[in-house]
Amino acid sequence: MTAHTNSTEPPQCDLCSDTTWQKLSLLLRPLIKHWVYCSHVSSWKGQEFDIIEDILQESLFRIFKYAKKAECGEVPPIEMLEHISIVIAHNCCKDMRRKDQRLTRLSLDEQTFVHQVVMPDRSDVSEIALDNLFREWLYIKVSQDIVKFPEKQRRALLVDLANMMHFDEEPTLLQQAFLKQKIRLQDYQQSLPMNSVERSRHASLLSVALKRVGKLKYV
Incomplete structure (x- = not known):
C-alpha cells in the first residue's frame, strides 16, 4: 500500500x-x-x-x-x-x-x-440539502456493502476510487462514508502495476467489483 x-x-x-x-x-x-x-x-x-x-x-x-x-x-x-x-x-x-x-x-x-x-x-437551498442527505445515505449503504466484498475485489475498487479523487482537509461525503467503515481512501491512492499481467489482473478484479456494485438493490 x-x-x-x-x-x-x-x-x-x-x-x-x-x-x-x-x-x-x-x-x-x-x-x-x-x-x-x-x-x-x-x-x-x-x-x-x-x-x-x-x-x-x-x-x-x-x-x-x-x-x-x-x-x-x-x-x-x-x-x-x-x-x-x-x-x-x-x-x-x-x-x-x-x-x-x-x-x-x-x-x-x-x-x-x-x-x-x-x-x-423548492428553493435551491432546500433541494441541495435533500440531495446531500440522499447522497450521504447512498454512500453509507455502498461503503457498508463494499467492505464485505472479497478482499482482492474490494482492494481493486478502493484503489480505483482513490485514484480518481483529490484529497483535501475536509473529506467529501463519499470519503466520510468510508471513514465510518475505518477505511481511509487516500491510503489506497497509488500507481497501477507496470507489469502487464498484474495490470490485467487488476482490471479484471475491478470489473467484477463494479458489476457487484451494479447489482446492489438500491443502485
Missing part, C-alpha cells in the same frame, strides 16, 4: 476507458433516479425508467464534452470527477424538468397554468 502524497495535481480521468464511464453510470444513476421521482413532472409518470436513462446518457455526453474542453484549457480543469459529474447531471435533470414542465403547461387551461406559475418550486 502506498502512502498518500500531497501532490496538488488533479487526478486524471481516462476518457477512453469503458471503466470510467461504467463507474460514472453507477454513481449517477441512483442520484438521477432520486431527482426524477422527486420532480413530480406529470408527463414523466409511468416513463420514469426511460427519463432516467435519457438524463444519464445526456449527462455522460456533457461530462465528455466538458472534459475535452478542460484538456484544451477552454474551461477550468477537473479536480474531482465525482463532483463535476454530479453537478453536470443535476443541471441536466433540471434542464429536462423545466423543458417538460413548459410543454405540459401549454396543454393546461389558463387557471391551472396561472396556479403553477404562482406556486414556486
Whole structure:
C-alpha cells in the first residue's frame, strides 16, 4: 500500500476507458433516479425508467464534452470527477424538468397554468440539502456493502476510487462514508502495476467489483 502524497495535481480521468464511464453510470444513476421521482413532472409518470436513462446518457455526453474542453484549457480543469459529474447531471435533470414542465403547461387551461406559475418550486437551498442527505445515505449503504466484498475485489475498487479523487482537509461525503467503515481512501491512492499481467489482473478484479456494485438493490 502506498502512502498518500500531497501532490496538488488533479487526478486524471481516462476518457477512453469503458471503466470510467461504467463507474460514472453507477454513481449517477441512483442520484438521477432520486431527482426524477422527486420532480413530480406529470408527463414523466409511468416513463420514469426511460427519463432516467435519457438524463444519464445526456449527462455522460456533457461530462465528455466538458472534459475535452478542460484538456484544451477552454474551461477550468477537473479536480474531482465525482463532483463535476454530479453537478453536470443535476443541471441536466433540471434542464429536462423545466423543458417538460413548459410543454405540459401549454396543454393546461389558463387557471391551472396561472396556479403553477404562482406556486414556486423548492428553493435551491432546500433541494441541495435533500440531495446531500440522499447522497450521504447512498454512500453509507455502498461503503457498508463494499467492505464485505472479497478482499482482492474490494482492494481493486478502493484503489480505483482513490485514484480518481483529490484529497483535501475536509473529506467529501463519499470519503466520510468510508471513514465510518475505518477505511481511509487516500491510503489506497497509488500507481497501477507496470507489469502487464498484474495490470490485467487488476482490471479484471475491478470489473467484477463494479458489476457487484451494479447489482446492489438500491443502485
